[in-house]
Amino acid sequence: MNIFIATIENNLAILTSEESWHCCKVLRKKANDKIHIIDGKGNSYEGVLNIVSEKKCVAELLNGPVQQKKHPYYLHLAIAPTKQMDRIEWMIEKAVEIGIDEITFIQCKNSERVVIKHDRIIKIVESAVKQSLQAFIPKVNELVPFKEILNKKGEQNFIAHCEIGIKQPLKEIAFKNSSLLVLIGPEGDFTKEELTLAMKNGFKGLDLGQSRLRTETAGLVVCQAASILS
Amino acid sequence: MNIFIATIENNLAILTSEESWHCCKVLRKKANDKIHIIDGKGNSYEGVLNIVSEKKCVAELLNGPVQQKKHPYYLHLAIAPTKQMDRIEWMIEKAVEIGIDEITFIQCKNSERVVIKHDRIIKIVESAVKQSLQAFIPKVNELVPFKEILNKKGEQNFIAHCEIGIKQPLKEIAFKNSSLLVLIGPEGDFTKEELTLAMKNGFKGLDLGQSRLRTETAGLVVCQAASILS
Numbered sequence: 001m002n003i004f005i006a007t008i009e010n011n012l013a014i015l016t017s018e019e020s021w022h023c024c025k026v027l028r029k030k031a032n033d034k035i036h037i038i039d040g041k042g043n044s045y046e047g048v049l050n051i052v053s054e055k056k057c058v059a060e061l062l063n064g065p066v067q068q069k070k071h072p073y074y075l076h077l078a079i080a081p082t083k084q085m086d087r088i089e090w091m092i093e094k095a096v097e098i099g100i101d102e103i104t105f106i107q108c109k110n111s112e113r114v115v116i117k118h119d120r121i122i123k124i125v126e127s128a129v130k131q132s133l134q135a136f137i138p139k140v141n142e143l144v145p146f147k148e149i150l151n152k153k154g155e156q157n158f159i160a161h162c163e164i165g166i167k168q169p170l171k172e173i174a175f176k177n178s179s180l181l182v183l184i185g186p187e188g189d190f191t192k193e194e195l196t197l198a199m200k201n202g203f204k205g206l207d208l209g210q211s212r213l214r215t216e217t218a219g220l221v222v223c224q225a226a227s228i229l230s
Numbered sequence: 231m232n233i234f235i236a237t238i239e240n241n242l243a244i245l246t247s248e249e250s251w252h253c254c255k256v257l258r259k260k261a262n263d264k265i266h267i268i269d270g271k272g273n274s275y276e277g278v279l280n281i282v283s284e285k286k287c288v289a290e291l292l293n294g295p296v297q298q299k300k301h302p303y304y305l306h307l308a309i310a311p312t313k314q315m316d317r318i319e320w321m322i323e324k325a326v327e328i329g330i331d332e333i334t335f336i337q338c339k340n341s342e343r344v345v346i347k348h349d350r351i352i353k354i355v356e357s358a359v360k361q362s363l364q365a366f367i368p369k370v371n372e373l374v375p376f377k378e379i380l381n382k383k384g385e386q387n388f389i390a391h392c393e394i395g396i397k398q399p400l401k402e403i404a405f406k407n408s409s410l411l412v413l414i415g416p417e418g419d420f421t422k423e424e425l426t427l428a429m430k431n432g433f434k435g436l437d438l439g440q441s442r443l444r445t446e447t448a449g450l451v452v453c454q455a456a457s458i459l460s
Contacts, residue, residue, distance in 0.1 A: 094447050097441055098443075098447065099439075099441065131442070131444070132441045132442045132443065133442045134441055209329075209457065210298075211362045211363065211364055213327050213328075213362065217327045220324065220450065221328060221454050224450070224454040224458070225454070225458050227401075228400070228458050229401075229458065
């Protein structure tokens with residue numbers, strides 16, 4: 001059965017306009033067809049379609065909500081987009097599959113890409129949520145200048161970089177029951193000025209191991225570490 | 231400085247034919263240029279080129295070997311290739327960056343792809359090794375029928391699958407100082423017959439968590455779990 005994202009109002013699921021179009025035009029669903037529904041906030045339902053048009057599909061709820069268990073941490077990844085967009089898109093898909101709560105793209109001094117197709121990222125996120133049978137949709141923020149992300153701190157704040165210095169090994173982070181903000185830099189790494197500014201704002205250096213990871217791989221290993229260590 | 235893969239003989243590094251071509255034709259290196267060299271077995275060197283031709287480049291060793299520390303486990307991933315080849319190629323690149331020792335492609339009942347370009351995979355592996363500044367080159371085996379992989383057991387042997395049953399949670403595996411073989415199935419999962427056969431041969435079910443992971447994501451989370459938990 002297909003899964004759709006919807007707003008729940010009383011006993012009805014109102015599919016988003018994108019989902020309505022997909023439901024009606026791509027999957028050619030008809031009234032009385034049964035569908036699975038998620039609200040993106042952890043709840044899933046079974047429903048039966050009673051309005052089907054390409055602009056608006058509405059289903060009556062039959063069963064639910066079934067509440068999905070949330071992972072025991074809040075991970076906010078702030079990452080500089082890679083030069084090749086497909087690398088960051090792949091990372092986003094995988095991060096969602098593995099588990100992530102919030103993604104912000106950051107514009108750094110060494111960033112080679114300063115534009116993000118926000119709508120396209122949202123689509124990739126929603127598709128990965130459905131594909132991996134999850135019920136929570138991670139938050140995706142617009143691209144912000146590096147300085148701005150320093151004001152969005154969690155309980156623990158890290159900046160992954162390649163400079164020599166005192167760093168927290170990834171495997172020793174206590175993810176459980178904590179909210180974390182992790183900054184991942186662009187292909188050319190953060191500048192010394194950016195590092196200094198982050199440190200002044202209470203961010204700790206993060207050591208991802210002896211292998212030099214690509215930007216998108218660095219993002220993924222943090223997601224998987226949180227999943228394994230919590 | 232560029233890194234090249236070579237065979238070491240006495241005080242000379244003889245670049246592979248691929249690397250020689252790359253060194254001579256792409257990077258246009260000349261005699262007396264300095265290069266970094268790895269032997270793929272954990273040793274790295276500095277050398278100076280004294281023969282440069284598109285078929286054979288040879289460097290005299292100046293420094294080395296510097297031995298890279300090996301991670302404290304042996305991970306052999308046996309994975310069914312995905313229908314879309316770019317997904318498995320991306321996985322291979324990331325697995326190498328994160329850490330893997332041996333990769334075998336397996337042909338399962340539900341496999342939609344039964345051909346692998348072995349040479350192309352080797353190139354991706356070698357490129358990722360160099361890019362991530364590693365000195366060990368993982369072994370890449372040809373595609374084998376599912377049954378054959380059951381004879382290649384390590385000290386611990388797992389089969390990741392979506393069927394209900396008793397499974398080992400990924401986060402509870404003791405990777406340290408152990409050799410492991412982990413089987414990852416195709417998009418349509420392993421068949422019940424394949425699962426039964428694996429179990430009869432001493433493989434344990436493996437639980438990768440509540441999210442339904444794509445084949446290539448499953449491969450990656452196992453690599454990263456080994457890295458984090460050892």
